Amino acid sequence: MEKERHVLVIFPHPDDEAFGVSGTIASYVENGTPVTYACLTLGEMGRNLGNPPFATRESLPKIRRQELVDAANIMGIQDLRMLGFRDKTVEFEDDEELTKKMSSFIEELNPSLIITFYPGYSVHPDHEATGRAVVRAVGRIAPDARPKLHCVAFSNNSLEELGEPDIINDISAVKDKKIATIRAHRSQTESMMASWSENAQNTDPAILRWIEKERFWSYKWPKQ
Amino acid sequence: MKPIDRVEVQQKIDALAGSDVYLHLETTNGAYATHNDESFFSAGAYIRNAMIRYEHGKIVGDGPYRAGLKLEIGWVYGEGLTHFEIDDQGRLLMAGLDFNGKLAVAMQISASPFE
Numbered sequence: 444m445e446k447e448r449h450v451l452v453i454f455p456h457p458d459d460e461a462f463g464v465s466g467t468i469a470s471y472v473e474n475g476t477p478v479t480y481a482c483l484t485l486g487e488m489g490r491n492l493g494n495p496p497f498a499t500r501e502s503l504p505k506i507r508r509q510e511l512v513d514a515a516n517i518m519g520i521q522d523l524r525m526l527g528f529r530d531k532t533v534e535f536e537d538d539e540e541l542t543k544k545m546s547s548f549i550e551e552l553n554p555s556l557i558i559t560f561y562p563g564y565s566v567h568p569d570h571e572a573t574g575r576a577v578v579r580a581v582g583r584i585a586p587d588a589r590p591k592l593h594c595v596a597f598s599n600n601s602l603e604e605l606g607e608p609d610i611i612n613d614i615s616a617v618k619d620k621k622i623a624t625i626r627a628h629r630s631q632t633e634s635m636m637a638s639w640s641e642n643a644q645n646t647d648p649a650i651l652r653w654i655e656k657e658r659f660w661s662y663k664w665p666k667q
Numbered sequence: 668m669k670p671i672d673r674v675e676v677q678q679k680i681d682a683l684a685g686s687d688v689y690l691h692l693e694t695t696n697g698a699y700a701t702h703n704d705e706s707f708f709s710a711g712a713y714i715r716n717a718m719i720r721y722e723h724g725k726i727v728g729d730g731p732y733r734a735g736l737k738l739e740i741g742w743v744y745g746e747g748l749t750h751f752e753i754d755d756q757g758r759l760l761m762a763g764l765d766f767n768g769k770l771a772v773a774m775q776i777s778a779s780p781f782e
């Protein structure tokens with residue numbers, strides 16, 4: 444992984460970083476790179492309330508806020524921003540307002556790398572709207588002054604249309620932190636992690652191989 | 668939340684009748700339904716903090732349950748309700764959890780706005 448000045452991670456939901464990015468974040472933090480995580484919503488509309496349910500529609504945001512704080516602590520993130528948008532409504536916000544918000548973070552933090560979702564390839568409407576807003580904000584910066592933009596893509600057509608991801612981070616050195624981060628988002632991940640073990644040594648090798656590599660696509664700017 | 672107790676829910680519905688209340692009504696199959704199964708037609712609706720006043724309301728069925736509220740000039744209903752809680756603010760929170768425990772419908776009534 445290249446040395447960065449500052450990494451800015453922008454996602455709409457508290458667990459968006461867990462499976463695909465938390466190892467990359469933890470690796471940057473361990474290298475002494477400042478990381479800011481801006482999370483737009485508290486995942487208020489999550490469908491997992493625990494089984495049997497330990498949350499309600501109304502208590503879920505409070506639970507997920509704490510899970511996000513715990514996850515940030517595990518990854519070593521010093522600067523966690525909760526932006527106060529509401530789950531599943533991001534695409535209905537005023538586009539210009541959203542872009543300005545993203546621009547103000549970029550101006551303030553001057554990141555050398557931004558990580559977000561790839562518009563068109565990230566499935567959830569909030570992911571798409573967040574990715575679009577970040578792309579609009581970065582697109583307003585002169586091409587030679589832009590921070591790098593690494594995107595997460597997981598729609599069924601992403602490999603076919605974007606090709607193989609050009610950034611593959613091996614995060615095996617911090618895999619315990621990654622597993623602990625995933626676990627911290629308990630309300631959303633508990634049922635799927637039931638079969639996972641406490642530490643990396645005892646986790647299913649197939650799951651470990653999947654966990655150890657984090658994949659990103661550099662955003663492809665249209666030719667000028 | 669616990670499985671719906673019709674008597675307890677009916678009492679709460681009765682207690683909130685006839686005054687201005689705030690409604691949260693939501694149906695969802697999740698934002699990933701079509702991603703997971705391209706033949707699935709994804710649909711849902713959501714309203715939060717609609718102020719209503721209902722003349723009377725009822726919870727019916729043998730589980731999953733249906734709840735309907737009769738307004739002066741309209742109706743509100745939800746179906747597939749399985750669980751409920753009357754929370755520490757006295758709000759009636761009802762939800763329908765599917766076979767995997769995931770929320771599929773929520774119908775909530777409160778005397779004060781939801782935050």
Ligand SMILES: [Zn+2]
Pocket residue numbers: 455456458459567570
């Ligand atoms: Zn998400």
